[in-house]
Amino acid sequence: MINKKIEQAFNAQFNAETYSAYLYLSMSAALEGMNLPGFANWMRIQVQEETAHAMKFYDHIIERGGTVTLTAIDAPPTVWKDAKAVMEATLAHEQKVTGLINDLMDLAIAEKDHAATMFLQWFVAEQVEEEATAMETLGKLEITGNSPGGLYMLDKELAGRVFTPPAAAE
Ligand SMILES: [Fe+2]
Ligand SMILES: [Fe+2]
Numbered sequence: 001m002i003n004k005k006i007e008q009a010f011n012a013q014f015n016a017e018t019y020s021a022y023l024y025l026s027m028s029a030a031l032e033g034m035n036l037p038g039f040a041n042w043m044r045i046q047v048q049e050e051t052a053h054a055m056k057f058y059d060h061i062i063e064r065g066g067t068v069t070l071t072a073i074d075a076p077p078t079v080w081k082d083a084k085a086v087m088e089a090t091l092a093h094e095q096k097v098t099g100l101i102n103d104l105m106d107l108a109i110a111e112k113d114h115a116a117t118m119f120l121q122w123f124v125a126e127q128v129e130e131e132a133t134a135m136e137t138l139g140k141l142e143i144t145g146n147s148p149g150g151l152y153m154l155d156k157e158l159a160g161r162v163f164t165p166p167a168a169a170e
Helices: 004-033 037-063 083-110 114-144 148-158
Strands: none
Touching: 004 037, 004 083, 037 083, 037 114, 037 148, 083 114, 114 148
């Protein structure tokens, strides 16, 4: 059975992961508007990943006899200056989420909730990946700058990203 503190914190994280999906969908739409369909595709994969993250929290709450409580999702920004601004905002957002996951881990340890601690280990590793992926793309953008040729090449590369569902087992 999940305790009320963990249940509440996990419901809040469901909201945060769903907000991440919403934010990245807004970024994807903005990138379509910049005529960068490859970048937009990359962001759509992010949306699928974040939805999968949210559902992991959802399933964990239910599996442990808790109650899922859905709350309002904040409206994300809709306008960014260019692709680099989008990727900078992505990295900053992932860094914020890493902080949230670390706080959840601290809470699980304080509450001596071993099941939650094990469950959260996957997210600790995932956040390392998430930050690395955002930094990698941002790094490539820093090399190409806003040169049309470089952006075109990078957009083609990002068009190839496909969604791989996270492993079911934790
Ligand atoms: Fe996430
Ligand atoms: Fe993420």
